[in-house]
Amino acid sequence: MKDDDLDYFKDILNQQLKELARRADETVEGLLAATINEPDPLDRAAIEADRNCTLRLRDRESKLISRIRQSIEAIEEGTYGICEACGSDISINRLKARPIARYCIKCKTKMEAFEKVVGL
Numbered sequence: 134m135k136d137d138d139l140d141y142f143k144d145i146l147n148q149q150l151k152e153l154a155r156r157a158d159e160t161v162e163g164l165l166a167a168t169i170n171e172p173d174p175l176d177r178a179a180i181e182a183d184r185n186c187t188l189r190l191r192d193r194e195s196k197l198i199s200r201i202r203q204s205i206e207a208i209e210e211g212t213y214g215i216c217e218a219c220g221s222d223i224s225i226n227r228l229k230a231r232p233i234a235r236y237c238i239k240c241k242t243k244m245e246a247f248e249k250v251v252g253l
């Protein structure tokens with residue numbers, strides 16, 4: 134991959150990382166404020182359910198954050214854009230749609246078919 138392209142993806146990944154960190158802060162602050170300010174037990178239960186949902190979301194977010202960090206490391210190590218399964222180049226278009234992609238479209242399609250069969 135060209136240096137220009139690598140810089141381009143590094144910018145995108147860093148922006149995504151910043152955006153996720155900002156959103157995570159907002160989520161925590163919002164949750165704390167909502168629980169403290171709600172006197173009605175029923176509404177509090179709803180907030181509680183909401184919180185479980187948010188925590189799951191946070192879990193996904195933190196996985197995403199570590200994936201983004203790994204991609205940035207890969208850029209620095211010069212392995213970014215290379216399929217981890219077959220070693221061929223991942224197309225620029227695919228990376229533009231999904232900058233944290235680790236597999237080329239061929240391998241990804243195969244994996245998804247497999248995941249469907251085993252019920253993951």
Ligand SMILES: [Zn+2]
Pocket residue numbers: 216217218219220221236237238239240241
């Ligand atoms: Zn591949």
